[in-house]
Amino acid sequence: MSLNPPLSDFKNKNVWLIGASSGIGHACARWLAKEGANLIISSRREESLIDLNELLIKEFSIQSKIIPLDVMSDQSVEAAQARVLDHFPTIDLLLFVSGVYTPIQAETLNMQDAQSMISTNLLGPIRVLNYLIPQFLKQGNGHIALVGSVAGYSGLPKSLIYGPTKAALLNFAESLYEDLSPKGIGVHIICPGFVQTPATAINDFKMPSLITPERAAEEIGKGLKNGEFETHFPKEFSFFLKFLRILPYPIYFWLVKKFIVQ
Ligand SMILES: NC(=O)c1ccc[n+]([C@@H]2O[C@H](COP(=O)([O-])OP(=O)(O)OC[C@H]3O[C@@H](n4cnc5c(N)ncnc54)[C@H](OP(=O)(O)O)[C@@H]3O)[C@@H](O)[C@H]2O)c1
Incomplete structure:
Protein backbone atom coordinates (compact mmCIF):
# COMPACT_ATOMS: atom_id res chain seq x y z
CA MET A 1 0.00 0.00 0.00
CA SER A 2 1.31 3.41 -0.98
CA LEU A 3 1.85 5.58 2.13
CA ASN A 4 3.84 8.34 0.40
CA PRO A 5 3.16 10.48 -2.62
CA PRO A 6 4.51 8.48 -5.59
CA LEU A 7 7.79 9.67 -7.10
CA SER A 8 6.50 8.60 -10.48
CA ASP A 9 8.97 10.46 -12.68
CA PHE A 10 12.66 11.04 -11.94
CA LYS A 11 13.31 13.20 -14.99
CA ASN A 12 15.06 16.42 -13.88
CA LYS A 13 14.47 15.56 -10.23
CA ASN A 14 17.24 16.70 -7.85
CA VAL A 15 18.65 13.66 -6.08
CA TRP A 16 21.40 13.59 -3.46
CA LEU A 17 22.74 10.04 -3.39
CA ILE A 18 25.01 9.24 -0.44
CA GLY A 19 27.03 6.04 -0.72
CA ALA A 20 27.34 6.10 -4.51
CA SER A 21 30.90 4.82 -4.90
CA SER A 22 30.18 1.11 -4.73
CA GLY A 23 27.65 -1.73 -4.64
CA ILE A 24 23.96 -0.86 -4.32
CA GLY A 25 24.57 2.93 -4.33
CA HIS A 26 26.63 2.68 -7.53
CA ALA A 27 23.84 0.71 -9.21
CA CYS A 28 21.27 3.26 -7.95
CA ALA A 29 23.32 6.08 -9.51
CA ARG A 30 23.19 4.33 -12.89
CA TRP A 31 19.46 3.60 -12.53
CA LEU A 32 18.69 7.21 -11.58
CA ALA A 33 20.87 8.58 -14.40
CA LYS A 34 19.03 6.34 -16.86
CA GLU A 35 15.76 7.83 -15.56
CA GLY A 36 17.09 11.37 -16.21
CA ALA A 37 17.61 12.57 -12.59
CA ASN A 38 20.00 15.41 -11.70
CA LEU A 39 22.48 13.73 -9.38
CA ILE A 40 24.81 14.75 -6.60
CA ILE A 41 26.93 11.72 -5.76
CA SER A 42 28.70 11.42 -2.41
CA LEU A 52 31.32 6.81 -11.63
CA ASN A 53 30.74 10.29 -13.06
CA GLU A 54 32.72 9.35 -16.17
CA LEU A 55 30.64 6.20 -16.52
CA LEU A 56 27.39 8.17 -16.24
CA ILE A 57 28.58 10.61 -18.90
CA LYS A 58 29.57 7.75 -21.21
CA GLU A 59 26.45 5.61 -20.67
CA PHE A 60 23.71 8.23 -20.26
CA SER A 61 25.26 11.62 -21.15
CA ILE A 62 24.52 12.68 -17.58
CA GLN A 63 26.96 14.95 -15.76
CA SER A 64 26.66 14.53 -12.01
CA LYS A 65 28.06 16.74 -9.25
CA ILE A 66 30.62 15.13 -6.96
CA ILE A 67 30.57 16.12 -3.29
CA PRO A 68 32.73 13.80 -1.17
CA LEU A 69 31.79 13.35 2.48
CA ASP A 70 32.37 11.11 5.47
CA VAL A 71 29.06 10.45 7.21
CA MET A 72 30.94 9.61 10.42
CA SER A 73 32.08 13.23 10.73
CA ASP A 74 29.69 16.01 11.67
CA GLN A 75 32.00 18.68 10.15
CA SER A 76 32.21 16.77 6.87
CA VAL A 77 28.41 16.37 6.72
CA GLU A 78 27.83 20.04 7.55
CA ALA A 79 30.24 21.20 4.82
CA ALA A 80 28.78 18.78 2.27
CA GLN A 81 25.15 19.74 2.88
CA ALA A 82 26.02 23.42 2.44
CA ARG A 83 27.56 22.59 -0.96
CA VAL A 84 24.52 20.48 -1.85
CA LEU A 85 22.12 23.33 -1.06
CA ASP A 86 24.28 25.73 -3.11
CA HIS A 87 23.94 23.39 -6.07
CA PHE A 88 20.30 22.32 -5.67
CA PRO A 89 17.78 25.01 -4.66
CA THR A 90 15.43 22.15 -3.69
CA ILE A 91 16.00 18.45 -3.03
CA ASP A 92 13.45 16.04 -4.48
CA LEU A 93 15.10 12.94 -3.04
CA LEU A 94 17.75 12.23 -0.44
CA LEU A 95 18.80 8.61 -0.95
CA PHE A 96 21.05 7.50 1.91
CA VAL A 97 22.72 4.20 1.00
CA SER A 98 26.04 4.37 2.90
CA GLY A 99 26.69 1.58 5.32
CA VAL A 100 29.35 -0.75 6.63
CA TYR A 101 29.02 -4.41 7.46
CA THR A 102 31.42 -6.45 9.54
CA PRO A 103 30.20 -9.88 10.57
CA ILE A 104 30.40 -9.94 14.36
CA GLN A 105 29.34 -12.60 16.82
CA ALA A 106 29.74 -12.81 20.58
CA GLU A 107 33.31 -14.14 20.37
CA THR A 108 34.49 -11.37 18.02
CA LEU A 109 32.68 -8.43 19.64
CA ASN A 110 34.95 -5.36 19.67
CA MET A 111 34.32 -1.66 20.21
CA GLN A 112 36.16 -0.45 17.11
CA ASP A 113 33.89 -2.27 14.66
CA ALA A 114 30.83 -1.61 16.83
CA GLN A 115 31.45 2.15 16.88
CA SER A 116 32.20 2.30 13.18
CA MET A 117 28.97 0.46 12.24
CA ILE A 118 26.81 2.50 14.63
CA SER A 119 28.40 5.77 13.51
CA THR A 120 27.93 5.03 9.80
CA ASN A 121 24.71 3.03 9.57
CA LEU A 122 22.65 4.76 12.26
CA ILE A 133 15.09 18.33 7.82
CA PRO A 134 14.78 22.16 8.02
CA GLN A 135 15.30 22.29 4.25
CA PHE A 136 12.60 19.65 3.63
CA LEU A 137 10.23 21.45 6.01
CA LYS A 138 10.88 24.74 4.19
CA GLN A 139 10.14 23.06 0.86
CA GLY A 140 7.02 21.28 2.17
CA ASN A 141 7.78 18.41 -0.21
CA GLY A 142 10.52 15.98 -1.21
CA HIS A 143 11.44 12.44 -0.24
CA ILE A 144 13.86 10.89 2.25
CA GLY A 155 18.41 -10.95 15.53
CA LEU A 156 20.42 -13.03 13.03
CA PRO A 157 23.74 -14.89 13.28
CA LYS A 158 26.89 -12.76 12.67
CA SER A 159 24.77 -9.58 12.88
CA LEU A 160 25.42 -8.80 16.53
CA ILE A 161 26.05 -5.10 15.78
CA TYR A 162 25.01 -4.67 12.14
CA GLY A 163 21.49 -6.01 12.87
CA PRO A 164 20.81 -3.57 15.74
CA THR A 165 21.98 -0.60 13.61
CA LYS A 166 19.45 -1.54 10.95
CA ALA A 167 16.69 -2.31 13.50
CA ALA A 168 17.19 1.14 14.99
CA LEU A 169 17.18 2.72 11.52
CA LEU A 170 13.84 1.06 10.77
CA ASN A 171 12.41 2.39 14.04
CA PHE A 172 13.88 5.85 13.25
CA ALA A 173 12.24 5.81 9.79
CA GLU A 174 8.85 4.88 11.29
CA SER A 175 8.97 7.86 13.66
CA LEU A 176 10.26 10.12 10.90
CA TYR A 177 7.31 9.07 8.73
CA GLU A 178 4.86 9.92 11.52
CA ASP A 179 6.45 13.38 11.91
CA LEU A 180 7.04 14.35 8.28
CA SER A 181 4.26 12.69 6.31
CA PRO A 182 1.63 15.23 7.53
CA LYS A 183 4.00 17.99 6.27
CA GLY A 184 3.98 16.59 2.72
CA ILE A 185 7.40 14.91 2.92
CA GLY A 186 7.82 11.29 1.83
CA VAL A 187 9.79 8.90 4.06
CA HIS A 188 10.95 5.52 2.74
CA ILE A 189 12.85 2.64 4.34
CA ILE A 190 14.49 0.13 2.03
CA CYS A 191 15.23 -3.36 3.34
CA ASN A 203 30.74 -13.65 3.90
CA ASP A 204 31.98 -17.22 4.31
CA PHE A 205 28.51 -18.78 4.06
CA LYS A 206 26.08 -19.37 1.23
CA MET A 207 23.84 -16.31 1.03
CA PRO A 208 20.20 -17.29 0.40
CA SER A 209 18.38 -15.55 -2.49
CA LEU A 210 21.45 -13.48 -3.42
CA ILE A 211 20.68 -10.80 -6.04
CA THR A 212 22.73 -8.36 -8.14
CA PRO A 213 23.12 -4.66 -7.25
CA GLU A 214 21.34 -3.81 -10.52
CA ARG A 215 18.28 -5.82 -9.44
CA ALA A 216 18.43 -4.08 -6.02
CA ALA A 217 18.51 -0.65 -7.71
CA GLU A 218 15.49 -1.55 -9.83
CA GLU A 219 13.56 -2.72 -6.77
CA ILE A 220 14.45 0.52 -4.95
CA GLY A 221 13.40 2.62 -7.93
CA LYS A 222 10.11 0.72 -8.24
CA GLY A 223 9.37 1.17 -4.53
CA LEU A 224 10.02 4.92 -4.71
CA LYS A 225 7.89 5.24 -7.82
CA ASN A 226 5.04 3.46 -6.02
CA GLY A 227 5.37 5.69 -2.95
CA GLU A 228 5.98 2.70 -0.64
CA PHE A 229 7.01 3.37 2.96
CA GLU A 230 8.91 0.08 3.07
CA THR A 231 10.50 -1.55 0.06
CA HIS A 232 11.81 -5.04 0.82
CA PHE A 233 13.30 -7.60 -1.53
CA PRO A 234 13.82 -10.23 -2.79
CA LYS A 235 10.35 -11.15 -1.64
CA GLU A 236 10.96 -14.91 -1.19
CA PHE A 237 13.61 -14.07 1.45
CA SER A 238 12.24 -10.84 2.95
CA PHE A 239 8.74 -12.29 3.52
CA PHE A 240 10.31 -15.37 5.12
CA LEU A 241 12.17 -13.12 7.60
CA LYS A 242 9.07 -11.02 8.24
CA PHE A 243 7.18 -14.24 9.00
CA LEU A 244 9.94 -15.45 11.36
CA ARG A 245 9.70 -12.40 13.58
CA ILE A 246 6.06 -13.00 14.50
CA LEU A 247 6.74 -16.57 15.66
CA PRO A 248 7.27 -17.61 19.31
CA TYR A 249 11.01 -17.60 20.14
CA PRO A 250 11.46 -21.40 20.39
CA ILE A 251 10.19 -21.79 16.81
CA TYR A 252 12.05 -18.65 15.65
CA PHE A 253 15.45 -19.87 16.94
CA TRP A 254 14.84 -23.36 15.57
CA LEU A 255 14.03 -22.05 12.07
CA VAL A 256 17.01 -19.65 12.05
CA LYS A 257 19.30 -22.52 12.98
CA LYS A 258 17.77 -24.80 10.36
CA PHE A 259 17.56 -22.39 7.42
CA ILE A 260 19.95 -19.50 8.02
CA VAL A 261 22.95 -20.74 10.02
CA GLN A 262 25.12 -22.67 7.56
N1 LIG B 1 24.91 -6.03 0.18
C1 LIG B 1 23.91 -6.51 0.92
O1 LIG B 1 23.65 -7.73 0.94
C2 LIG B 1 23.05 -5.57 1.71
C3 LIG B 1 21.88 -6.08 2.28
C4 LIG B 1 21.07 -5.26 3.01
C5 LIG B 1 21.41 -3.93 3.18
N2 LIG B 1 22.56 -3.45 2.63
C6 LIG B 1 22.88 -2.05 2.85
O2 LIG B 1 23.04 -1.43 1.60
C7 LIG B 1 23.93 -0.32 1.74
C8 LIG B 1 25.03 -0.43 0.69
O3 LIG B 1 25.75 -1.61 0.92
P1 LIG B 1 26.59 -2.34 -0.20
O4 LIG B 1 26.38 -3.78 -0.01
O5 LIG B 1 26.34 -1.72 -1.52
O6 LIG B 1 28.07 -2.05 0.32
P2 LIG B 1 29.37 -1.42 -0.36
O7 LIG B 1 29.51 -1.88 -1.76
O8 LIG B 1 30.46 -1.68 0.61
O9 LIG B 1 29.03 0.14 -0.38
C9 LIG B 1 28.98 0.88 0.80
C10 LIG B 1 28.88 2.35 0.44
O10 LIG B 1 28.85 3.09 1.67
C11 LIG B 1 29.80 4.14 1.57
N3 LIG B 1 30.30 4.47 2.90
C12 LIG B 1 30.82 3.64 3.84
N4 LIG B 1 31.25 4.34 4.90
C13 LIG B 1 31.01 5.65 4.61
C14 LIG B 1 31.26 6.87 5.31
N5 LIG B 1 31.83 6.88 6.52
N6 LIG B 1 30.88 8.02 4.72
C15 LIG B 1 30.29 8.03 3.51
N7 LIG B 1 30.02 6.92 2.81
C16 LIG B 1 30.40 5.74 3.35
C17 LIG B 1 30.92 3.56 0.69
O11 LIG B 1 31.67 4.59 0.08
P3 LIG B 1 33.13 5.07 0.51
O12 LIG B 1 33.89 3.86 0.95
O13 LIG B 1 33.64 5.70 -0.75
O14 LIG B 1 32.91 6.06 1.60
C18 LIG B 1 30.08 2.84 -0.36
O15 LIG B 1 29.67 3.74 -1.35
C19 LIG B 1 24.44 -0.38 3.17
O16 LIG B 1 23.68 0.50 3.98
C20 LIG B 1 24.18 -1.81 3.57
O17 LIG B 1 24.05 -1.95 4.97
C21 LIG B 1 23.39 -4.24 1.90
Missing part, protein backbone atom coordinates in the same frame (compact mmCIF):
# COMPACT_ATOMS: atom_id res chain seq x y z
CA SER A 43 30.81 9.08 -0.31
CA ARG A 44 34.40 9.20 1.02
CA ARG A 45 36.37 7.88 -2.00
CA GLU A 46 36.51 10.77 -4.44
CA GLU A 47 38.40 8.77 -7.12
CA SER A 48 35.58 6.21 -7.25
CA LEU A 49 33.02 9.02 -7.60
CA ILE A 50 35.07 10.52 -10.46
CA ASP A 51 35.07 7.10 -12.18
CA LEU A 123 24.26 8.07 13.22
CA GLY A 124 25.22 8.73 9.55
CA PRO A 125 21.65 9.29 8.32
CA ILE A 126 20.79 11.09 11.57
CA ARG A 127 23.73 13.49 11.04
CA VAL A 128 22.62 14.24 7.48
CA LEU A 129 18.98 14.73 8.45
CA ASN A 130 19.95 16.95 11.35
CA TYR A 131 20.93 19.47 8.65
CA LEU A 132 18.41 18.59 5.94
CA ALA A 145 14.86 7.28 1.54
CA LEU A 146 17.10 5.32 3.90
CA VAL A 147 18.66 1.97 3.11
CA GLY A 148 18.20 -0.40 6.03
CA SER A 149 18.28 -4.19 5.79
CA VAL A 150 16.17 -7.26 6.43
CA ALA A 151 18.79 -7.89 9.14
CA GLY A 152 16.94 -5.19 11.09
CA TYR A 153 13.79 -7.32 11.41
CA SER A 154 15.14 -9.64 14.10
CA PRO A 192 17.30 -5.47 0.95
CA GLY A 193 18.14 -9.11 1.51
CA PHE A 194 21.55 -10.37 0.34
CA VAL A 195 23.05 -8.36 -2.54
CA GLN A 196 26.32 -9.27 -4.26
CA THR A 197 28.56 -6.29 -3.40
CA PRO A 198 32.03 -5.69 -1.92
CA ALA A 199 30.34 -5.58 1.52
CA THR A 200 29.03 -9.15 1.32
CA ALA A 201 32.07 -10.56 -0.53
CA ILE A 202 33.58 -11.30 2.90
Whole structure:
Protein backbone atom coordinates (compact mmCIF):
# COMPACT_ATOMS: atom_id res chain seq x y z
CA MET A 1 0.00 0.00 0.00
CA SER A 2 1.31 3.41 -0.98
CA LEU A 3 1.85 5.58 2.13
CA ASN A 4 3.84 8.34 0.40
CA PRO A 5 3.16 10.48 -2.62
CA PRO A 6 4.51 8.48 -5.59
CA LEU A 7 7.79 9.67 -7.10
CA SER A 8 6.50 8.60 -10.48
CA ASP A 9 8.97 10.46 -12.68
CA PHE A 10 12.66 11.04 -11.94
CA LYS A 11 13.31 13.20 -14.99
CA ASN A 12 15.06 16.42 -13.88
CA LYS A 13 14.47 15.56 -10.23
CA ASN A 14 17.24 16.70 -7.85
CA VAL A 15 18.65 13.66 -6.08
CA TRP A 16 21.40 13.59 -3.46
CA LEU A 17 22.74 10.04 -3.39
CA ILE A 18 25.01 9.24 -0.44
CA GLY A 19 27.03 6.04 -0.72
CA ALA A 20 27.34 6.10 -4.51
CA SER A 21 30.90 4.82 -4.90
CA SER A 22 30.18 1.11 -4.73
CA GLY A 23 27.65 -1.73 -4.64
CA ILE A 24 23.96 -0.86 -4.32
CA GLY A 25 24.57 2.93 -4.33
CA HIS A 26 26.63 2.68 -7.53
CA ALA A 27 23.84 0.71 -9.21
CA CYS A 28 21.27 3.26 -7.95
CA ALA A 29 23.32 6.08 -9.51
CA ARG A 30 23.19 4.33 -12.89
CA TRP A 31 19.46 3.60 -12.53
CA LEU A 32 18.69 7.21 -11.58
CA ALA A 33 20.87 8.58 -14.40
CA LYS A 34 19.03 6.34 -16.86
CA GLU A 35 15.76 7.83 -15.56
CA GLY A 36 17.09 11.37 -16.21
CA ALA A 37 17.61 12.57 -12.59
CA ASN A 38 20.00 15.41 -11.70
CA LEU A 39 22.48 13.73 -9.38
CA ILE A 40 24.81 14.75 -6.60
CA ILE A 41 26.93 11.72 -5.76
CA SER A 42 28.70 11.42 -2.41
CA SER A 43 30.81 9.08 -0.31
CA ARG A 44 34.40 9.20 1.02
CA ARG A 45 36.37 7.88 -2.00
CA GLU A 46 36.51 10.77 -4.44
CA GLU A 47 38.40 8.77 -7.12
CA SER A 48 35.58 6.21 -7.25
CA LEU A 49 33.02 9.02 -7.60
CA ILE A 50 35.07 10.52 -10.46
CA ASP A 51 35.07 7.10 -12.18
CA LEU A 52 31.32 6.81 -11.63
CA ASN A 53 30.74 10.29 -13.06
CA GLU A 54 32.72 9.35 -16.17
CA LEU A 55 30.64 6.20 -16.52
CA LEU A 56 27.39 8.17 -16.24
CA ILE A 57 28.58 10.61 -18.90
CA LYS A 58 29.57 7.75 -21.21
CA GLU A 59 26.45 5.61 -20.67
CA PHE A 60 23.71 8.23 -20.26
CA SER A 61 25.26 11.62 -21.15
CA ILE A 62 24.52 12.68 -17.58
CA GLN A 63 26.96 14.95 -15.76
CA SER A 64 26.66 14.53 -12.01
CA LYS A 65 28.06 16.74 -9.25
CA ILE A 66 30.62 15.13 -6.96
CA ILE A 67 30.57 16.12 -3.29
CA PRO A 68 32.73 13.80 -1.17
CA LEU A 69 31.79 13.35 2.48
CA ASP A 70 32.37 11.11 5.47
CA VAL A 71 29.06 10.45 7.21
CA MET A 72 30.94 9.61 10.42
CA SER A 73 32.08 13.23 10.73
CA ASP A 74 29.69 16.01 11.67
CA GLN A 75 32.00 18.68 10.15
CA SER A 76 32.21 16.77 6.87
CA VAL A 77 28.41 16.37 6.72
CA GLU A 78 27.83 20.04 7.55
CA ALA A 79 30.24 21.20 4.82
CA ALA A 80 28.78 18.78 2.27
CA GLN A 81 25.15 19.74 2.88
CA ALA A 82 26.02 23.42 2.44
CA ARG A 83 27.56 22.59 -0.96
CA VAL A 84 24.52 20.48 -1.85
CA LEU A 85 22.12 23.33 -1.06
CA ASP A 86 24.28 25.73 -3.11
CA HIS A 87 23.94 23.39 -6.07
CA PHE A 88 20.30 22.32 -5.67
CA PRO A 89 17.78 25.01 -4.66
CA THR A 90 15.43 22.15 -3.69
CA ILE A 91 16.00 18.45 -3.03
CA ASP A 92 13.45 16.04 -4.48
CA LEU A 93 15.10 12.94 -3.04
CA LEU A 94 17.75 12.23 -0.44
CA LEU A 95 18.80 8.61 -0.95
CA PHE A 96 21.05 7.50 1.91
CA VAL A 97 22.72 4.20 1.00
CA SER A 98 26.04 4.37 2.90
CA GLY A 99 26.69 1.58 5.32
CA VAL A 100 29.35 -0.75 6.63
CA TYR A 101 29.02 -4.41 7.46
CA THR A 102 31.42 -6.45 9.54
CA PRO A 103 30.20 -9.88 10.57
CA ILE A 104 30.40 -9.94 14.36
CA GLN A 105 29.34 -12.60 16.82
CA ALA A 106 29.74 -12.81 20.58
CA GLU A 107 33.31 -14.14 20.37
CA THR A 108 34.49 -11.37 18.02
CA LEU A 109 32.68 -8.43 19.64
CA ASN A 110 34.95 -5.36 19.67
CA MET A 111 34.32 -1.66 20.21
CA GLN A 112 36.16 -0.45 17.11
CA ASP A 113 33.89 -2.27 14.66
CA ALA A 114 30.83 -1.61 16.83
CA GLN A 115 31.45 2.15 16.88
CA SER A 116 32.20 2.30 13.18
CA MET A 117 28.97 0.46 12.24
CA ILE A 118 26.81 2.50 14.63
CA SER A 119 28.40 5.77 13.51
CA THR A 120 27.93 5.03 9.80
CA ASN A 121 24.71 3.03 9.57
CA LEU A 122 22.65 4.76 12.26
CA LEU A 123 24.26 8.07 13.22
CA GLY A 124 25.22 8.73 9.55
CA PRO A 125 21.65 9.29 8.32
CA ILE A 126 20.79 11.09 11.57
CA ARG A 127 23.73 13.49 11.04
CA VAL A 128 22.62 14.24 7.48
CA LEU A 129 18.98 14.73 8.45
CA ASN A 130 19.95 16.95 11.35
CA TYR A 131 20.93 19.47 8.65
CA LEU A 132 18.41 18.59 5.94
CA ILE A 133 15.09 18.33 7.82
CA PRO A 134 14.78 22.16 8.02
CA GLN A 135 15.30 22.29 4.25
CA PHE A 136 12.60 19.65 3.63
CA LEU A 137 10.23 21.45 6.01
CA LYS A 138 10.88 24.74 4.19
CA GLN A 139 10.14 23.06 0.86
CA GLY A 140 7.02 21.28 2.17
CA ASN A 141 7.78 18.41 -0.21
CA GLY A 142 10.52 15.98 -1.21
CA HIS A 143 11.44 12.44 -0.24
CA ILE A 144 13.86 10.89 2.25
CA ALA A 145 14.86 7.28 1.54
CA LEU A 146 17.10 5.32 3.90
CA VAL A 147 18.66 1.97 3.11
CA GLY A 148 18.20 -0.40 6.03
CA SER A 149 18.28 -4.19 5.79
CA VAL A 150 16.17 -7.26 6.43
CA ALA A 151 18.79 -7.89 9.14
CA GLY A 152 16.94 -5.19 11.09
CA TYR A 153 13.79 -7.32 11.41
CA SER A 154 15.14 -9.64 14.10
CA GLY A 155 18.41 -10.95 15.53
CA LEU A 156 20.42 -13.03 13.03
CA PRO A 157 23.74 -14.89 13.28
CA LYS A 158 26.89 -12.76 12.67
CA SER A 159 24.77 -9.58 12.88
CA LEU A 160 25.42 -8.80 16.53
CA ILE A 161 26.05 -5.10 15.78
CA TYR A 162 25.01 -4.67 12.14
CA GLY A 163 21.49 -6.01 12.87
CA PRO A 164 20.81 -3.57 15.74
CA THR A 165 21.98 -0.60 13.61
CA LYS A 166 19.45 -1.54 10.95
CA ALA A 167 16.69 -2.31 13.50
CA ALA A 168 17.19 1.14 14.99
CA LEU A 169 17.18 2.72 11.52
CA LEU A 170 13.84 1.06 10.77
CA ASN A 171 12.41 2.39 14.04
CA PHE A 172 13.88 5.85 13.25
CA ALA A 173 12.24 5.81 9.79
CA GLU A 174 8.85 4.88 11.29
CA SER A 175 8.97 7.86 13.66
CA LEU A 176 10.26 10.12 10.90
CA TYR A 177 7.31 9.07 8.73
CA GLU A 178 4.86 9.92 11.52
CA ASP A 179 6.45 13.38 11.91
CA LEU A 180 7.04 14.35 8.28
CA SER A 181 4.26 12.69 6.31
CA PRO A 182 1.63 15.23 7.53
CA LYS A 183 4.00 17.99 6.27
CA GLY A 184 3.98 16.59 2.72
CA ILE A 185 7.40 14.91 2.92
CA GLY A 186 7.82 11.29 1.83
CA VAL A 187 9.79 8.90 4.06
CA HIS A 188 10.95 5.52 2.74
CA ILE A 189 12.85 2.64 4.34
CA ILE A 190 14.49 0.13 2.03
CA CYS A 191 15.23 -3.36 3.34
CA PRO A 192 17.30 -5.47 0.95
CA GLY A 193 18.14 -9.11 1.51
CA PHE A 194 21.55 -10.37 0.34
CA VAL A 195 23.05 -8.36 -2.54
CA GLN A 196 26.32 -9.27 -4.26
CA THR A 197 28.56 -6.29 -3.40
CA PRO A 198 32.03 -5.69 -1.92
CA ALA A 199 30.34 -5.58 1.52
CA THR A 200 29.03 -9.15 1.32
CA ALA A 201 32.07 -10.56 -0.53
CA ILE A 202 33.58 -11.30 2.90
CA ASN A 203 30.74 -13.65 3.90
CA ASP A 204 31.98 -17.22 4.31
CA PHE A 205 28.51 -18.78 4.06
CA LYS A 206 26.08 -19.37 1.23
CA MET A 207 23.84 -16.31 1.03
CA PRO A 208 20.20 -17.29 0.40
CA SER A 209 18.38 -15.55 -2.49
CA LEU A 210 21.45 -13.48 -3.42
CA ILE A 211 20.68 -10.80 -6.04
CA THR A 212 22.73 -8.36 -8.14
CA PRO A 213 23.12 -4.66 -7.25
CA GLU A 214 21.34 -3.81 -10.52
CA ARG A 215 18.28 -5.82 -9.44
CA ALA A 216 18.43 -4.08 -6.02
CA ALA A 217 18.51 -0.65 -7.71
CA GLU A 218 15.49 -1.55 -9.83
CA GLU A 219 13.56 -2.72 -6.77
CA ILE A 220 14.45 0.52 -4.95
CA GLY A 221 13.40 2.62 -7.93
CA LYS A 222 10.11 0.72 -8.24
CA GLY A 223 9.37 1.17 -4.53
CA LEU A 224 10.02 4.92 -4.71
CA LYS A 225 7.89 5.24 -7.82
CA ASN A 226 5.04 3.46 -6.02
CA GLY A 227 5.37 5.69 -2.95
CA GLU A 228 5.98 2.70 -0.64
CA PHE A 229 7.01 3.37 2.96
CA GLU A 230 8.91 0.08 3.07
CA THR A 231 10.50 -1.55 0.06
CA HIS A 232 11.81 -5.04 0.82
CA PHE A 233 13.30 -7.60 -1.53
CA PRO A 234 13.82 -10.23 -2.79
CA LYS A 235 10.35 -11.15 -1.64
CA GLU A 236 10.96 -14.91 -1.19
CA PHE A 237 13.61 -14.07 1.45
CA SER A 238 12.24 -10.84 2.95
CA PHE A 239 8.74 -12.29 3.52
CA PHE A 240 10.31 -15.37 5.12
CA LEU A 241 12.17 -13.12 7.60
CA LYS A 242 9.07 -11.02 8.24
CA PHE A 243 7.18 -14.24 9.00
CA LEU A 244 9.94 -15.45 11.36
CA ARG A 245 9.70 -12.40 13.58
CA ILE A 246 6.06 -13.00 14.50
CA LEU A 247 6.74 -16.57 15.66
CA PRO A 248 7.27 -17.61 19.31
CA TYR A 249 11.01 -17.60 20.14
CA PRO A 250 11.46 -21.40 20.39
CA ILE A 251 10.19 -21.79 16.81
CA TYR A 252 12.05 -18.65 15.65
CA PHE A 253 15.45 -19.87 16.94
CA TRP A 254 14.84 -23.36 15.57
CA LEU A 255 14.03 -22.05 12.07
CA VAL A 256 17.01 -19.65 12.05
CA LYS A 257 19.30 -22.52 12.98
CA LYS A 258 17.77 -24.80 10.36
CA PHE A 259 17.56 -22.39 7.42
CA ILE A 260 19.95 -19.50 8.02
CA VAL A 261 22.95 -20.74 10.02
CA GLN A 262 25.12 -22.67 7.56
N1 LIG B 1 24.91 -6.03 0.18
C1 LIG B 1 23.91 -6.51 0.92
O1 LIG B 1 23.65 -7.73 0.94
C2 LIG B 1 23.05 -5.57 1.71
C3 LIG B 1 21.88 -6.08 2.28
C4 LIG B 1 21.07 -5.26 3.01
C5 LIG B 1 21.41 -3.93 3.18
N2 LIG B 1 22.56 -3.45 2.63
C6 LIG B 1 22.88 -2.05 2.85
O2 LIG B 1 23.04 -1.43 1.60
C7 LIG B 1 23.93 -0.32 1.74
C8 LIG B 1 25.03 -0.43 0.69
O3 LIG B 1 25.75 -1.61 0.92
P1 LIG B 1 26.59 -2.34 -0.20
O4 LIG B 1 26.38 -3.78 -0.01
O5 LIG B 1 26.34 -1.72 -1.52
O6 LIG B 1 28.07 -2.05 0.32
P2 LIG B 1 29.37 -1.42 -0.36
O7 LIG B 1 29.51 -1.88 -1.76
O8 LIG B 1 30.46 -1.68 0.61
O9 LIG B 1 29.03 0.14 -0.38
C9 LIG B 1 28.98 0.88 0.80
C10 LIG B 1 28.88 2.35 0.44
O10 LIG B 1 28.85 3.09 1.67
C11 LIG B 1 29.80 4.14 1.57
N3 LIG B 1 30.30 4.47 2.90
C12 LIG B 1 30.82 3.64 3.84
N4 LIG B 1 31.25 4.34 4.90
C13 LIG B 1 31.01 5.65 4.61
C14 LIG B 1 31.26 6.87 5.31
N5 LIG B 1 31.83 6.88 6.52
N6 LIG B 1 30.88 8.02 4.72
C15 LIG B 1 30.29 8.03 3.51
N7 LIG B 1 30.02 6.92 2.81
C16 LIG B 1 30.40 5.74 3.35
C17 LIG B 1 30.92 3.56 0.69
O11 LIG B 1 31.67 4.59 0.08
P3 LIG B 1 33.13 5.07 0.51
O12 LIG B 1 33.89 3.86 0.95
O13 LIG B 1 33.64 5.70 -0.75
O14 LIG B 1 32.91 6.06 1.60
C18 LIG B 1 30.08 2.84 -0.36
O15 LIG B 1 29.67 3.74 -1.35
C19 LIG B 1 24.44 -0.38 3.17
O16 LIG B 1 23.68 0.50 3.98
C20 LIG B 1 24.18 -1.81 3.57
O17 LIG B 1 24.05 -1.95 4.97
C21 LIG B 1 23.39 -4.24 1.90
